[in-house]
Amino acid sequence: MRNWRNLSRLLLLILLVMAGYIPVSAQEVNSIYAKEKMPSLYLLRYDTITHYKASIGFSMVQPPKDMVETAIQAPLFNFHGIVTLPWKFIVEGDVTSLIVSNQISLGPGINFSKDNFGLKLGWDAAFVFGQLKQFGFNNTTKAWLQYPNISASYQWNKMIFTLKAEAIVVSWVETKTGENQLSTDRNFFNGYSGAFYLEQRLHKNKVLVIGFKDSYVKYYWPVWLTFSTFNRFYHVPEISFSWIL
Amino acid sequence: MRYPILYISAFIILAVSCNKVEDVPVPVAKDSILKGTNSLEVASKPLMEGIYKVNSASSVFGDTIVVKWTREKLSFACFNGIYFVMDAGSLNSDISIEGYWRDGYSDGTGLCAMTIAKAEGGNEIVNEITPQQIIMRGAFGYGDDTTDQTFTLTYIRPFSDKVKNTKFNVLAHRAGGRTSDRLPVSENSIEMINWTERLGSTGIEVDVRITRDKVAFLYHDADINIRLTKKGPLSGEIKAYSWQELSSYVRLIHGEKIPTLEEALTFVVDSTNLDFVYLDMKEDKEAMAVVIPIQQKMLHRAHDKGRTVTIVVGIPSTAVLNDLMTYPDYQAIPSLCELTIDDVRTANSIVWSPRWTMGTQIDLVEQMHSEGKTAICWTIDNPAWIRDYLNNGHFDGLLTNFPSVVTYYHYIQK
Numbered sequence: 001m002r003n004w005r006n007l008s009r010l011l012l013l014i015l016l017v018m019a020g021y022i023p024v025s026a027q028e029v030n031s032i033y034a035k036e037k038m039p040s041l042y043l044l045r046y047d048t049i050t051h052y053k054a055s056i057g058f059s060m061v062q063p064p065k066d067m068v069e070t071a072i073q074a075p076l077f078n079f080h081g082i083v084t085l086p087w088k089f090i091v092e093g094d095v096t097s098l099i100v101s102n103q104i105s106l107g108p109g110i111n112f113s114k115d116n117f118g119l120k121l122g123w124d125a126a127f128v129f130g131q132l133k134q135f136g137f138n139n140t141t142k143a144w145l146q147y148p149n150i151s152a153s154y155q156w157n158k159m160i161f162t163l164k165a166e167a168i169v170v171s172w173v174e175t176k177t178g179e180n181q182l183s184t185d186r187n188f189f190n191g192y193s194g195a196f197y198l199e200q201r202l203h204k205n206k207v208l209v210i211g212f213k214d215s216y217v218k219y220y221w222p223v224w225l226t227f228s229t230f231n232r233f234y235h236v237p238e239i240s241f242s243w244i245l
Numbered sequence: 246m247r248y249p250i251l252y253i254s255a256f257i258i259l260a261v262s263c264n265k266v267e268d269v270p271v272p273v274a275k276d277s278i279l280k281g282t283n284s285l286e287v288a289s290k291p292l293m294e295g296i297y298k299v300n301s302a303s304s305v306f307g308d309t310i311v312v313k314w315t316r317e318k319l320s321f322a323c324f325n326g327i328y329f330v331m332d333a334g335s336l337n338s339d340i341s342i343e344g345y346w347r348d349g350y351s352d353g354t355g356l357c358a359m360t361i362a363k364a365e366g367g368n369e370i371v372n373e374i375t376p377q378q379i380i381m382r383g384a385f386g387y388g389d390d391t392t393d394q395t396f397t398l399t400y401i402r403p404f405s406d407k408v409k410n411t412k413f414n415v416l417a418h419r420a421g422g423r424t425s426d427r428l429p430v431s432e433n434s435i436e437m438i439n440w441t442e443r444l445g446s447t448g449i450e451v452d453v454r455i456t457r458d459k460v461a462f463l464y465h466d467a468d469i470n471i472r473l474t475k476k477g478p479l480s481g482e483i484k485a486y487s488w489q490e491l492s493s494y495v496r497l498i499h500g501e502k503i504p505t506l507e508e509a510l511t512f513v514v515d516s517t518n519l520d521f522v523y524l525d526m527k528e529d530k531e532a533m534a535v536v537i538p539i540q541q542k543m544l545h546r547a548h549d550k551g552r553t554v555t556i557v558v559g560i561p562s563t564a565v566l567n568d569l570m571t572y573p574d575y576q577a578i579p580s581l582c583e584l585t586i587d588d589v590r591t592a593n594s595i596v597w598s599p600r601w602t603m604g605t606q607i608d609l610v611e612q613m614h615s616e617g618k619t620a621i622c623w624t625i626d627n628p629a630w631i632r633d634y635l636n637n638g639h640f641d642g643l644l645t646n647f648p649s650v651v652t653y654y655h656y657i658q659k
Contacts, residue, residue, distance in 0.1 A: 065472045066425035069465075135600055177602040183627065229626045229647075230425070231351040 039207045039244045040199050042162040043118035043153035044084055044111045054081040055209060057242020059096075064234035067226040074098055076222060078242060088112060092122055101130040101222045105147065118153040118162075128173075128221045141224040143173035145190070162197040170219055175227065182227055191217035191233055199244070211240035269427040272345045272356045272389045279343050282334025288373040290314045293333075293340075293361075295403045296657060297381070302396035306346075310398060311656040316518055318443040319344075320649070321398075322656070325628060326350040328649035329357055330443045338363040338371045346385055349444075349647050352427060356392050359383025366400070376400075405659045414521050414621055414642025415651045417446035419465060420509070423646055424473060424498055431497035432473070433463035435504045435512050438519070445652030448521025448555075449513070450623075450644055453506055453536060455528045460488035461506035461535050465527070473498055484528065506536065510543040514554055522556045523581055523598075523621075523644070529564035533572045540579070557581040557596055566592060583623070586613065594618065598644070601625040605638035614639070628654075 041055055058075040079095045094105045109122030128143040149166035168190040175182045195213035202208050215236040297310045310329075311322040319342060321329035331344030340361040347354045359381040361367040366379035379400035384392035419432035421441025430436035433452055441449060452465040466473055469483050475496045479486060483495075491503055504512075506524070513519050524540065526532055540556050547554040560566045560582040569575050569592060576593035586609055589597045597613045599606060601622045610620040623644035625631055634643060635654045645651050 069425075069472065135602070137602055180602055180604070182602075182630075227626075229350060231348075 038155065038158065038160065038201050039205055040160050041080060041082060041209060041244060042120065042151055042197060043113060043155055043160045044090065045113045051084045053244065055242040055244045057240055059238050059240035061222065061236060061238045063220060063223045063236060066230060067223050067228045092124060098222050100132045101224060103128045103221060116155040120151045123148045130224055132225055137178040139177050139225060141175045143221060144171040145169065146171055158201045160199040164195040164197065165192065167192045168217055173219060175224060190219050191215065207244040209242045209244060213238040267427060268429060269352045269354055271429055272354055274343060274356050274358065277343060278341045278358050279332055279334045282336045282341050285333055285335055286373060289370050292370045292375060293379065296401045297398040298401050300397040300399060302394065309657065311653050313656060315442045315445060320443050320445060322445055322649040322653040324653050326647055326650050328444060331357065335371045338368040340367045340370060342381065349426065349649055355385055355387040357383065357385040358392050404656055408656055408658055413655050414448050415446050415648045415655065416448045416450055416521060416523060416621065416642055416644040417441045417444065417648045418450050418624055418644060418646045420449050420451045420463060421446055426646065429499065431499040431501050433465055434497050434501040435509060436501050438509060438512055438517060442518060444648045446648040448519055450523040450525050451509060452527050453524045454484055455532050455535050456488045456491060457485055458487045459535050461539060463504050463506060463509050469495060475500065507539050510539065510556065514543055514547045514550060514552060520554050523559055524557065525559045525561065526565050529562060529568050533558065533568045537572055537578055555579065560584060560592055560594065589618065596621055598623055605634060607639050610639045
């Protein structure tokens with residue numbers, strides 16, 4: 001019986017030692033990669049303040065078939081920039097354009113990172129504007145949107161995985177054809193989106209970012225020209241490719 | 246695996262690349278209150294039509310509802326795009342009404358069951374006497390579940406003389422409804438033509454294309470795609486195929502066959518009360534030579550059956566106008582012109598149809614009226630604009646994706 005107890009204590013001791021050893025060795029391995037501080041838009045681990053990081057890219061969107069029908073689909077071009085500030089604050093800006101539909105967003109955020117993990121909270125305010133002459137009329141749109149968002153990142157080897165969620169609130173939207181105001185609305189919950197981003201260093205400091213995003217929204221600003229009158233939510237899948245500059 | 250990012254991306258793309266039809270199912274009552282009831286006589290039905298006040302559910306349906314028989318269905322139209330499709334029957338002078346409601350702008354739907362008691366108008370209606378009052382009492386619900394929200398409709402007045410004495414065209418797009426409206430039938434199908442009157446439509450617009458072997462058929466897009474059709478062996482430009490190929494291999498999104506123009510017009514003439522068909526020409530080269538003989542044949546068919554049906558070939562572009570002008574005696578062909586009023590005169594079109602965003606254009610509409618022509622504007626969907634065009638415009642009809650809203654604002658007029 002005593003031998004049995006001693007054996008149990010010995011096994012427990014071994015387990016405790018192993019349990020302590022595993023995280024220590026994982027930390028050691030991860031810290032090797034963390035030290036590399038791979039350029040990233042989501043896992044920000046900069047020692048210096050006012051560090052600037054930017055990317056350019058494009059995204060392919062599958063707009064709701066109900067809205068676009070046979071309309072031509074085109075890629076959305078995107079420029080994204082982040083500036084780190086003292087006390088973990090950041091400012092993030094974004095320009096997305098389809099020529100006839102454009103969005104400029106800017107907003108503050110706060111960023112926490114430790115070793116290979118990162119957490120970012122932000123609130124972006126966006127202005128949407130678009131214009132197209134069609135059937136002899138000057139069609140225009142303007143809108144203000146709010147994007148409160150949260151993202152969590154983890155670096156594994158030479159890849160960074162990020163999950164991002166954002167809510168979408170339309171503060172104000174107006175669409176006009178000539179002098180006719182086709183639609184106007186304000187202060188409604190427009191939906192939310194979830195995204196998964198992969199960042200991988202391909203060569204030297206060149207990092208490719210591939211994103212998969214699903215927006216679940218009523219008003220989808222890039223396709224404002226379809227003048228949709230539906231009042232229902234749609235899934236809008238999006239695949240994006242960008243390079244960190 | 247040097248670049249796992251590429252493999253992970255490919256996997257995610259494959260995982261999300263499926264496609265499915267999104268529908269709003271029509272709710273069906275499990276235990277029908279119409280069991281054992283008798284159909285209403287033809288003379289009884291108009292006695293139920295009119296404007297009703299909504300009690301206790303006005304936040305959902307508005308303050309008033311237009312109630313109108315549309316062929317075999319009793320339809321209710323609301324200001325906000327909600328409509329009801331109901332059946333009715335009588336038993337011992339009580340009238341039972343049952344069906345469903347649907348929000349045309351969203352996916353909201355549910356069951357509805359109502360009763361007009363013998364003492365609240367049922368007796369007079371069944372005996373074909375103008376009732377002193379009509380009160381419909383009942384309830385509605387959400388989805389296929391029970392009807393647990395009680396509400397009452399109280400008859401206010403019949404349709405005004407202005408409404409009764411004016412011919413107004415409620416034209417529904419794509420043979421009555423679009424795929425995006427999530428109806429249980431496909432756009433530009435015979436099944437949709439059969440469906441659309443319950444939404445309040447009095448006429449339809451259909452999209453006309455021509456096959457490689459010169460058969461006119463209904464289809465909107467230029468290509469075969471999974472928005473409009475089930476997945477099949479054919480793809481690419483639809484006009485590149487013969488009718489035999491399309492008929493054999495292509496099914497519309499809800500499984501229907503693509504109809505030929507002749508099949509569709511025959512159905513309109515023989516099996517509906519629709520009295521206006523706008524043939525929206527999607528081809529501009531030698532299409533009129535195919536379409537006009539069918540139009541003429543169907544006009545004669547309607548005449549022989551004692552029906553007044555207007556069937557017009559559409560002129561949406563100068564190219565189509567030029568195609569029409571190659572046809573012998575083209576000015577005798579009933580047509581609808583979307584271009585300028587000078588083009589209307591050139592083609593001697595019987596209908597001028599400007600885009601709605603051009604405004605109400607009262608002067609030009611009156612000019613057309615003075616020349617004996619009709620004016621119908623396209624395609625107006627916003628309820629506020631529909632109200633304004635009906636209240637302030639002089640058009641003889643509106644082409645719309647929401648015929649129930651046009652129905653409401655037309656019939657509510659005093």
